[in-house]
Amino acid sequence: MNKKLIMALAFSSLLFATSCKDKDKGSAPTTELAAVTAESVYFVKEVDSKSTYDVQKPTRKAGDETIFGGRVRIKWDIPVDVDYHHINIRYNVNGKDYLHQASAYANEAIISDLLAKYGDITFNITPCSKTGVEGKTVTVVAKASPVEKQNRIIKVAFPLSENDIWTDNQEKSEGPMKNLLDDDDASFFHMDWHNKTAFPHYMVFKLPNPRKSFKFFYKDRKGQANQYTKRMEIYASNKFDYFKFDEPFTYEVGVKTKAKGNFNKDTFNPITDPKVQGEKVALLDRDLAKGNGAQYVSEQFVMQKPAQYIIVKILEGADANFISLGAWKFFDEKTAVFDPENGVDETQE
Numbered sequence: 001m002n003k004k005l006i007m008a009l010a011f012s013s014l015l016f017a018t019s020c021k022d023k024d025k026g027s028a029p030t031t032e033l034a035a036v037t038a039e040s041v042y043f044v045k046e047v048d049s050k051s052t053y054d055v056q057k058p059t060r061k062a063g064d065e066t067i068f069g070g071r072v073r074i075k076w077d078i079p080v081d082v083d084y085h086h087i088n089i090r091y092n093v094n095g096k097d098y099l100h101q102a103s104a105y106a107n108e109a110i111i112s113d114l115l116a117k118y119g120d121i122t123f124n125i126t127p128c129s130k131t132g133v134e135g136k137t138v139t140v141v142a143k144a145s146p147v148e149k150q151n152r153i154i155k156v157a158f159p160l161s162e163n164d165i166w167t168d169n170q171e172k173s174e175g176p177m178k179n180l181l182d183d184d185d186a187s188f189f190h191m192d193w194h195n196k197t198a199f200p201h202y203m204v205f206k207l208p209n210p211r212k213s214f215k216f217f218y219k220d221r222k223g224q225a226n227q228y229t230k231r232m233e234i235y236a237s238n239k240f241d242y243f244k245f246d247e248p249f250t251y252e253v254g255v256k257t258k259a260k261g262n263f264n265k266d267t268f269n270p271i272t273d274p275k276v277q278g279e280k281v282a283l284l285d286r287d288l289a290k291g292n293g294a295q296y297v298s299e300q301f302v303m304q305k306p307a308q309y310i311i312v313k314i315l316e317g318a319d320a321n322f323i324s325l326g327a328w329k330f331f332d333e334k335t336a337v338f339d340p341e342n343g344v345d346e347t348q349e
């Protein structure tokens, strides 16, 4: 019988589900397993999808193999006169009991999802009748192959405070822009609906440091279907000299907002304006969030020059004059190395 068929017949790992020593269920199998061994193995998946198990950790060929540890292979000789229905393999790791079942046609079982740090693991291998009555148990001991470190992509959000944000079009009665930063879905930013003015309108964000790349995420206002953004442009610059971002906001009717100064949203050009001299990063007019708390996650944008200010120009919304939003965040993606054998994340820049 070929190995693929044996593997197909082997049952997957299960927790204890059946009682195997009920006297009403007939007699125990008398066949005894011989030559039972246990050894740590590596699962090797090659690029042509051929899979093998190796006792020695194979040398990785450039880009053509995936190697997984955390496995033990248990082998036995199939006796001449098999009178058992399947084989129960019981083991305990971290104080928890596990049962793996193998078919009567199998001569090996691979136990996976283990760690080398568990040390020696005792496996009790027992022929079992169809009704679950167990025969003679053979015990073997093995340590699992070590699990390799794994690369993971993690998101790292840039911390922003209310001093790092600005808009030309803050509604004065509600919805301060800082509500974008608070991780509260119920709080929202609202552009001016008392003194309506047509698009474009702007949001400016000061990142903690100049960056060459970023992604952003935003969420529309929860429960509001018709105030989402249809079209926006993203610009980046290393300055925005209309005012100092670090200065405190002024209060206007309960909502913190910065003065507009001489900023003119209708003539402002983020590229040619000497106070900004930015670069255009993107025009976004497809697959944006469509209201009611919907979310949008951008691609990773890479700038020509490092930039600390991100300028969002809102060109069109579902409403003719304003948008509302629930959240807005900038973040980066980093590769983190996770070592399952010691549980440590080794984050790389």
Ligand SMILES: [Ca+2]
Binding pocket: 179, 180, 181, 182, 183, 184, 185, 186, 187, 188, 326, 327
């Ligand atoms: Ca919010």
